[in-house]
Amino acid sequence: MSSPPVFADRLASLDDVHVAFDGVDVVCGVDVQFVRGELAVIAGPNGAGKSTLLEVLAGTRMPRRGIRSVDGSVAFVPQRAAIPPRLPVTVRDVVSVGVWGRLGLWRRLDASARASVSQSLSRLEISDLAASPYASLSGGQQQRALLAHGLARRADVLLLDEPTTGLDAESGVRIRSVLRAEADRGAAVVCVSHDSALLEAADRIVRVEAGRVVG
Template sequence: MTTAAALSSLARLRGVGVSFGDRVALTGVDLDVPGGTLTVVAGPNGAGKSTLLEVVAGVREPTSGTRTASTTIAFVPQRTSVPDGLPVTVRDVVTVGAWGRVGRWRPLDRRARAAVDEALERLHVADLAPRSFAALSGGQRQRALLAHGLARGADLLLLDEPTTGLDADSAQRIRTTLLDEAARGTGVLAVSHDPLLLDAAHLVVRLEGGRVVRGGAGDAEARCGTVAS
């Protein structure tokens, strides 16, 4: 079996630091995100996990160090960051993800429409497609947001606490989908406290006080297969 370390890196951080005024969020972080791998970033609250994800996504510039990525990226937020009154249907939410294939505001071609339908089916939300996104339960919302990310067809999928607060069935559906995406060759990077997702990860990176204390570049807790021993 090919080890995670042997896979190509889709995104790379070297010596990355992030500060917000006097507050230091990240310090000297090295990280490689390989393709075909589920990498989970763990650590206590305030450790800098979400900031790290934002840097990898390219939506936050590091204060120091370098970030490189030569791939398409889909960033799936926590469901709590989406306004409750967003006046769109579930299909609308997933369709926006598919714009990454054809360009913003352009009509979807047949391939993009098929990607939307496949994403809805894979996350078991196809029957909810005409419903208001705001009317969904927490688990349904998170599955719809993941379907949005899958519809983009990106090589690198980033998620912030994808299973937090969800019912058991929704959480398991998301864990299974993330492993399936990694098996397809997608690089998956998720911030999570979920012990089952941590057990399923191929790589685990632990942050404490803005520093990598286990995992990262050259010091990853690597796991071959889908479940750690």
């Protein structure tokens, strides 16, 4: 584990954040910061509010109270993407969406963007699946495609929900290596995970219990 983060390099933070479902707070007064060059893992029991915190950081869920602050671009990689199985998209299409945040929606991919897509596919070792229908992939292959989508954005803040769940050991090693490389690039990498190997590789563990950060 590294030294405590220097908050002058803070890229994302939550300040006194509360989130309620059906009028009941499931996240209660969370204060947490994530910094440049850090691989952080949010850990804790099922139902503790970990994924909810990640969604607030991503901007896909609004808190009942509190402040979300993000300095820079964000890429959010959910555990599973709700892509309709009949939608005729290839793996390359899914990854290519990741660069739209840099180029603007529906803009034609230039040479740099196409290179970023190809590099992201290669880093996750799914280049041979680029032309395959996304719906035809196994769960583990789909997860790697979603992570490649996040890498293609080259975001300042990379958020991932259980990125190694359902993967074989070799794929887990590959993903942990990629996440470390993203942190070394200068991104703030934040994962929700129960993976003991990813917890061991983290610079910092943020423990959540009953909707509160406890360590």
